[in-house]
Amino acid sequence: MTSITENSVKLEMCPECYGKIILIKEKGETVCSQCGLIIYERQFDLSHKGIKIFNKDDRIKKERLGTPISPLIPDITLYTYIDKNYIYHSEFKRAVRRDSNLTWRSRNLLIASNELKRIGHNLNLPRFILIEAFSLYKKAFKTKMLKGRSIIGMITACIYYSCKNKSIPRTFQEILHETPITEKIVKKCYNILVRELNLKVLNANPMLFIPRFAAELNLGFDIEIIIRKILQPMINKNLFCGKDPKGFCAGALYFACKIKNLGISQKEISKVVGVTEVTLRSRYKELLQNIKLITYN
Numbered sequence: 001m002t003s004i005t006e007n008s009v010k011l012e013m014c015p016e017c018y019g020k021i022i023l024i025k026e027k028g029e030t031v032c033s034q035c036g037l038i039i040y041e042r043q044f045d046l047s048h049k050g051i052k053i054f055n056k057d058d059r060i061k062k063e064r065l066g067t068p069i070s071p072l073i074p075d076i077t078l079y080t081y082i083d084k085n086y087i088y089h090s091e092f093k094r095a096v097r098r099d100s101n102l103t104w105r106s107r108n109l110l111i112a113s114n115e116l117k118r119i120g121h122n123l124n125l126p127r128f129i130l131i132e133a134f135s136l137y138k139k140a141f142k143t144k145m146l147k148g149r150s151i152i153g154m155i156t157a158c159i160y161y162s163c164k165n166k167s168i169p170r171t172f173q174e175i176l177h178e179t180p181i182t183e184k185i186v187k188k189c190y191n192i193l194v195r196e197l198n199l200k201v202l203n204a205n206p207m208l209f210i211p212r213f214a215a216e217l218n219l220g221f222d223i224e225i226i227i228r229k230i231l232q233p234m235i236n237k238n239l240f241c242g243k244d245p246k247g248f249c250a251g252a253l254y255f256a257c258k259i260k261n262l263g264i265s266q267k268e269i270s271k272v273v274g275v276t277e278v279t280l281r282s283r284y285k286e287l288l289q290n291i292k293l294i295t296y297n
């Protein structure tokens, strides 16, 4: 545990550029004013110390509250837990039992939010995606379509939809890899979610995935520029409808490598992207055909 005051004493200048260090209290971060390097983050604010409060000013200064309200906590309520071990009276024992029995709704949301946070952490998803996925889940809960369905399957479907909706490049397989649920169930949940909530089904833009796959294949930025030129006309014409964007990624990567004579095999590309070589070849042919059409016209 480190406090803000302790840290600012420890380091007086930036370790990278020897610039002046500034403290952003609202975010709990210590940053360099010159290069923007974050030196410390998530620091505790211990300035609100002191027990006794005498007047209004004191109250503002010393008031301390619990953790900030988060939409990811089910019910957003403070939950008081009664310790069973210290209750001896039979009447109170019954009260404790009722207290510890969560309703189906809160237990369901609790399981979903825990799973959501776990998957989000493993996939390094941004916070706004988690918030959107959870609000989607709550919406689904209200319609009562969740009865008899897998909680984890549904929350996984919500995560997948939110990633797609906000253009976060995470593939279905990646998300699926983090859950113990089978592909069939998640797909079923996703279809129900989209149908019941009247959600817009969006096509993932294959261009979003390119920087990641290119980095995994150790390709330079020049390749990315070529791929953009290959894919952009197809994106403009909306030719990706209903097809897996990963296939086009693989096809375009192979195409660009061939133009640059890099000698990267279809096998390597298809392994990194996560599609079969057959898909790669057919998408490559489609891209080739499209480029030919553009150049002839």
Ligand SMILES: [Zn+2]
Pocket (backbone or CB within 6 Å): 014, 015, 016, 017, 018, 019, 032, 033, 034, 035, 036, 037
């Ligand atoms: Zn610096």
